[in-house]
Amino acid sequence: MHAYRTHNCAQLSADNVGETVRLSGWVHRKRDFGGVLFVDLRDHFGITQIVADEDSPALEVLDRLRAESVVTIDGEVKARSADTVNPKLETGDIEVFARAITLQSAAEELPLPVADELDYPEHIRLKYRFLDLRRETMHRNIMLRSQVITSLRKRMTDQGFTEFQTPILTASSPEGARDFLVPSRMHPNNFYALPQAPQMFKQMLMVSGFDRYFQIAPCFRDEDLRADRSLEFYQLDFEMSFVTQEDVFQALEPVLAGTFEEFADGKTVTKSGEFPRIPYAEAIMKFGTDKPDLRNPLIISDVTSHFEKSGFGLFEKIVGGGGVVRVVPAPNTADKSRKFFDDMNNWARSEGFAGLGYVTRKGGEFGGPIAKNHGPERMEELYNELGLGPDDGLFFAAGKEKDAAKLAGAARTQVGEQLELIEQGCYKFCWIVDFPMFEYDEEAKKVDFSHNPFSMPQGEMEALETMDPLEIKAWQYDIVCNGYELSSGAIRNHRPDIMYKAFELAGYDNATVDKEFGGMIEAFKLGAPPHGGSAPGIDRIVMLLAGEEAIREVIAFPMNQKGEDLMMGAPSKATLAQLRELALRVVEQPQKPNSQEG
């Protein structure tokens, strides 16, 4: 007999009745009746009920064991009587009568209960992550992650992509985020950077002629964390040669749609080949963001022209000053109290906006200060143009175009949530396309790249030479699902002449470009295929599929919001010897006053 088990804890059924078996696992729960004791024995696979009574020497041992102790049970499989069958348990038709027990590991009192699914504070969960991971939901999430990655990998391979590994210790790549630096012992005063993405390497693999690359790639960015953002994360990084933007879309859509369908658990998924393509400008206009949640049916409209002349002085003034007025409909809100509308305004203020105006409408009757001053006839006209009904309210976001769009976008989400308009049970994908190549940097008072300088401008050299830079679009695209940006991607600029020209428009001379990006330019001068790709975030994909709202819930050992690993105690101080070897000296930060644990 195997030292630890003949079966796992999800395996035994009525077919095994009468067999002598050996099971190992954790004491999930105990139910002690004095003369008889039940133990739910749990392992990775499931739970099996163990029984011991006064005839069994195991009784006394089990009696004094705390939850989460690890034991090996020898016993025999018994059928449960009809009235004691547990239909909630996979193994609920049987139980194992314990004849002998081996204690493998006794557990002390737990800082975090395993046998329930309550919410516990983040720092407790992270400090005792190994306990947290034993819990059902977390265990399932991490398993899902593995299965999703396996599925993605297979789908990519099936499409002719080849998996590569690229360096972790590398030089800074041309991304916008702060790098993590790693000091070099052999080259004092020099540093490696951890990759923000394997951007340069995957492009070089295309220049090397490998045609289709992918990698489940770890990426590192030293920026502040969010619920959907960590210092380190994984991307399904891929790149393709001799492709147009459309080819990239057609390669990725079946991978994403297929993977989501496989794990959607009944939810509907946008069909491959049917992902809407929304130009960036249109997304900002209609959704107020470049990562729209298409489950929200509300659409923002521009009503600026209605307020060029208006009794509502504030908007007239904003429009006169070059601002815009955007509106978010609030359908069927005739029965909503004034509080509902005021709360929305308060919410907008709490988010740091100036305020959110509104018009109410009940049975065709307009209400609220904007409607009163603007006049019912003009409101009627506006409503007719927007196709709104007699019981629809309207929220107003006015100001400079960028600010108004942002407020309208936030309001669209808030109204959609408040009115419970967000469609549940679906994953809605879209591509955001036609990102602007350049934007005007208000601070620096100059034109600069708006996103990635290495994307190919639409219209290529001719566009750069003839168009207003701010009008030029890039072959650059994001893929968005339910309001989460899953990835950015682009058709890359593989032409040195176009690259120099693009940098020139952003105010960089050739010498600077050669100095900063000489390696890439050099490679492109020696025969580079047109190429492009993208890199959907694995953590966010799994988060969506697990129905979670933070990527920490789908990462086995995540950091807290301060970038600390509470289990391992990272980051931590280096020893003097380590520093000396690296030719480093630490500048002590001023001490904060002594703080107490919360």
Add this chain to the structure above:
RNA sequence: GCGGGUGUAGCUCAGUUGGUUAGAGUAUCGGCCUGUCACGCCGAGGGUCGCGGGUUCGAGUCCCGUCACUCGCGCCA
């Protein structure tokens, strides 16, 4: 760097207009119980109410500061 939320027993939480010795569930420890599956019943221990200061006859409660956790903004293409 900034704004919001939270902080009371190991853990999850309640705690009224400021008023006696700060409670419950769970966990722990002890006792009882032979059919439970979130077992049940009886009992016990467990608290610097995050920390510091202030107002007050009196502060878990009000005020100021501070720390921790978290969500967001900035940042991150």
